[in-house]
Amino acid sequence: MSRRGRIGRASPAGRGRGLVLLACLAILGSLSGGPAAAAERLVTSLSTHRVLINSVFTGAEVVLFGAVERDAGEAPRRAGYDVIATVTGPRQTLKTLRKDRMLGIWINVDSRTFIDVPAYLAILGTRPFDQVMPEERLRRLQIGLGNVVLPQQIGPDIADVVRDDPFRQAFLRLKTERRLYVEDPTAVTLLSPTLFQASIPVPAEAPVGIYEVDVKLFADGALVTRSTSAFEITKVGFERFVATAAVDHGLVYGIVTAMMALVTGWLASIVFRRD
Amino acid sequence: MDIYLPIADLPVNVFLVFAMGIAVGFISGMFGIGGGFLMTPLLIFIGVQPAVAVATVSSHIAASSFSGALTYWRRRALDLALAFMLLIGGLIGTALGVWLFGVLRAVGQLDLVIALSYVILLSSVGGLMVAESLRAIVRAHRDKQAPAARPGGHTWLHGLPLKVRFKQSRLYVSVIPVWAIGLSMGFLGAIMGIGGGFILVPALIYLLRVPTNVVIGTSMVLTLVTMASATVLHAATNHLVDALLALILMVGGVIGAQFGAQAGQKMRSERLRLMLGLLVLAVGLRFAVNLFLPPGEMFSFRLMEGDR
Numbered sequence: 001m002s003r004r005g006r007i008g009r010a011s012p013a014g015r016g017r018g019l020v021l022l023a024c025l026a027i028l029g030s031l032s033g034g035p036a037a038a039a040e041r042l043v044t045s046l047s048t049h050r051v052l053i054n055s056v057f058t059g060a061e062v063v064l065f066g067a068v069e070r071d072a073g074e075a076p077r078r079a080g081y082d083v084i085a086t087v088t089g090p091r092q093t094l095k096t097l098r099k100d101r102m103l104g105i106w107i108n109v110d111s112r113t114f115i116d117v118p119a120y121l122a123i124l125g126t127r128p129f130d131q132v133m134p135e136e137r138l139r140r141l142q143i144g145l146g147n148v149v150l151p152q153q154i155g156p157d158i159a160d161v162v163r164d165d166p167f168r169q170a171f172l173r174l175k176t177e178r179r180l181y182v183e184d185p186t187a188v189t190l191l192s193p194t195l196f197q198a199s200i201p202v203p204a205e206a207p208v209g210i211y212e213v214d215v216k217l218f219a220d221g222a223l224v225t226r227s228t229s230a231f232e233i234t235k236v237g238f239e240r241f242v243a244t245a246a247v248d249h250g251l252v253y254g255i256v257t258a259m260m261a262l263v264t265g266w267l268a269s270i271v272f273r274r275d
Numbered sequence: 276m277d278i279y280l281p282i283a284d285l286p287v288n289v290f291l292v293f294a295m296g297i298a299v300g301f302i303s304g305m306f307g308i309g310g311g312f313l314m315t316p317l318l319i320f321i322g323v324q325p326a327v328a329v330a331t332v333s334s335h336i337a338a339s340s341f342s343g344a345l346t347y348w349r350r351r352a353l354d355l356a357l358a359f360m361l362l363i364g365g366l367i368g369t370a371l372g373v374w375l376f377g378v379l380r381a382v383g384q385l386d387l388v389i390a391l392s393y394v395i396l397l398s399s400v401g402g403l404m405v406a407e408s409l410r411a412i413v414r415a416h417r418d419k420q421a422p423a424a425r426p427g428g429h430t431w432l433h434g435l436p437l438k439v440r441f442k443q444s445r446l447y448v449s450v451i452p453v454w455a456i457g458l459s460m461g462f463l464g465a466i467m468g469i470g471g472g473f474i475l476v477p478a479l480i481y482l483l484r485v486p487t488n489v490v491i492g493t494s495m496v497l498t499l500v501t502m503a504s505a506t507v508l509h510a511a512t513n514h515l516v517d518a519l520l521a522l523i524l525m526v527g528g529v530i531g532a533q534f535g536a537q538a539g540q541k542m543r544s545e546r547l548r549l550m551l552g553l554l555v556l557a558v559g560l561r562f563a564v565n566l567f568l569p570p571g572e573m574f575s576f577r578l579m580e581g582d583r
Contacts, residue, residue: 055519057279058286095383096576105566107387113579170574204279204286235281238519242281246514254510257518258503261334261525265341265499268529 041069042217042227051202053235059204062231064124066215068194082125082132082218083188083196084143089120089180089233090209096171112167113153119207120180121148124187124198133221141216141223145172145183179203208233282517283327289523291321296527300339303528304535305542306551307343307491309336309470309498312397312558314524315389323520325386329376329468330509330516331524336470337502338525339532340495346536347492354443354489358496360450364457365501371458372465373508379466380513383577390562392467397559400474404552411545444485444493452482461501465508470498473555 047063068081093115097108125132129144139147149160150168161168175181180203188198200213211233216226235243245253277286295317303310311332318328347353379385435449456478460471475494479485485493510516539547 058277093579094576099573239281250511254507257334258506261338262341264525265338268342269345272533
């Protein structure tokens with residue numbers, strides 16, 4: 001099964017397009033002013049703002065481009081920059097179930113509900129996160145899958161749990177296996193000390209909705225500035241028509257599907273008639 | 276070639292799904308059953324959520340049983356009056372099944388109930404069919420005389436009140452067991468994503484003494500109506516019927532069924548029953564293995580209602 005993306009592949013062609021975009025960004029960046037307090041401004045752009053799910057959708061890649069703009073008089077940072085991008089998909093409430101042996105068979109005996117957690121989460125960086133800043137700060141900024149807050153329903157309360165909670169770990173593992181949660185500390189490529197590029201993998205299973213892209217710029221382990229943008233995953237054409245009809249007009253949709261079954265059966269009995 | 280399924284929300288290989296439709300269609304044509312008990316597990320196996328698989332398979336079975344029922348109708352090999360009586364129970368059973376399906380899904384135990392029903396029903400029915408057909412084969416070997424096609428004698432079921440005469444089947448029985456059989460079939464079909472032909476046919480033969488020449492056609496009419504209404508009800512309440520997946524499956528299914536029917540006609544009936552019994556038993560045991568062996572992954576997660 002092909003898992004290659006259709007949109008903004010990280011192919012040589014895509015990279016060429018990226019450079020053109022980066023050139024545009026550089027101009028854009030010099031025109032628009034960032035926060036006055038920061039010495040650097042961060043300008044980012046995405047290869048697309050709409051990922052379309054059509055009938056041949058098998059996943060996609062959204063390419064993130066960025067440029068760091070320095071004030072004219074500012075001396076360049078000696079240690080260079082680190083970029084950490086966090087992509088957060090639509091929020092979902094998910095029940096995680098645990099199987100155990102009961103009366104000789106394996107059934108779901110225990111469950112935890114994760115409230116409003118991202119359906120999709122990608123944390124991409126320029127180098128291993130623990131080289132960028134100490135663990136304590138990573139945790140505070142929720143960088144890395146181990147540090148992301150995943151609120152659970154615990155009795156009447158909603159709270160995050162300790163990092164080695166088995167449900168939390170299983171949840172992260174399952175999400176990662178389905179490529180819905182991605183932690184890739186080297187996915188962001190620095191094309192020059194101030195230009196970077198990263199590709200955000202969108203698996204076929206990624207649900208429709210708004211995906212927020214939060215890019216943080218670090219220098220010497222300190223947060224310099226950040227930039228947010230977003231893209232939307234949406235069904236189009238036939239896929240959209242069917243999905244909308246199924247939910248909004250369930251009864252009509254069901255009747256049409258049943259009629260389709262009858263017509264198929266009837267046609268078959270005509271085509272293959274042997275008397 | 277991959278195609279993205281709009282309701283199941285995953286891409287599948289069209290040719291793989293089409294081939295599954297043909298393969299299951301072949302078996303369904305050969306044995307005169309819907310084949311849902313094979314198709315639903317196959318869909319779950321390729322990654323379709325169990326709930327979507329069950330809801331979608333119902334439309335696939337509706338297509339193949341309509342094609343079959345039309346063929347039997349032309350040969351006048353079905354009993355419409357009996358089918359109508361079975362349907363009264365069948366439709367109530369389907370509605371109950373779809374309702375319980377939704378409840379179990381909300382509670383988070385739908386997968387367990389589907390798996391348990393498969394184990395219990397398929398293992399027991401498959402086992403009985405294997406035993407019965409083996410006895411028939413041994414009997415046929417010992418004395419060449421074929422046993423009576425229609426098992427004679429009356430059971431206590433024939434003593435119940437509300438008797439109705441079914442001319443086509445040359446039958447005079449109470450409608451209570453007829454309704455009860457229809458109800459259980461509709462109920463099981465909606466929950467398990469099976470047409471129930473492999474249970475209905477023996478039930479009609481052994482419990483009601485329906486003659487074998489009309490039994491398959493009659494069972495197909497019941498399967499057709501219960502599965503068509505299950506499609507509508509699943510779509511209206513749970514929004515889980517994937518029309519695109521259903522279309523690929525049913526086109527493959529009706530083509531496969533034609534070749535299956537030809538292959539089936541060349542075989543002796545007790546051999547056919549033995550093969551079907553083994554098949555049903557194998558699927559049941561496969562589910563049992565999953566339930567009794569420690570799973571590789573203890574955890575699973577699912578979306579809560581209303582978040583689609």
